[in-house]
Every structure is written in C-alpha cells, then in structure tokens.
Amino acid sequence: MGGRWLTVVDFKTGSDAGTAHAAQEAQVRLYVQAIAEATRERARAVVLGE
Numbered sequence: 001m002g003g004r005w006l007t008v009v010d011f012k013t014g015s016d017a018g019t020a021h022a023a024q025e026a027q028v029r030l031y032v033q034a035i036a037e038a039t040r041e042r043a044r045a046v047v048l049g050e
Contacts, residue, residue: 005042008032012049 010028012020028045036043 005044006035006039007044007046008035009046009048012047 008028008031010024010031012024024047025045028047032043032045035041
C-alpha cells in the first residue's frame with residue numbers, strides 16, 4: 001500500500017440534510033470500504049450536497 005489516498009465524493013441532492021445525513025454517511029462508508037478492499041489502497045469519503 002502506497003502513500004496515496006483515494007477519495008470517494010458522493011454528491012447528494014434533493015433531500016433534507018438533517019434527516020438523511022446519517023443514512024448518507026453510512027452509504028458512503030460502504031462505498032469507501034468496498035473501494036479500499038478492491039484496490040488495496042486507503043480511501044476516504046466526502047459527502048457534498050446542495
């Protein structure tokens with residue numbers, strides 16, 4: 001594993017940030033875990049929204 005990081009950016013639209021935030025974070029954590037396992041690289045998540 002090298003010194004680089006993969007960054008997963010998930011852009012969310014059209015939802016109430018307060019009620020959906022926890023579910024969105026859980027979803028992007030699953031994406032990051034799968035990508036990290038598939039690539040054997042470190043990965044991190046960023047959730048963006050309107």
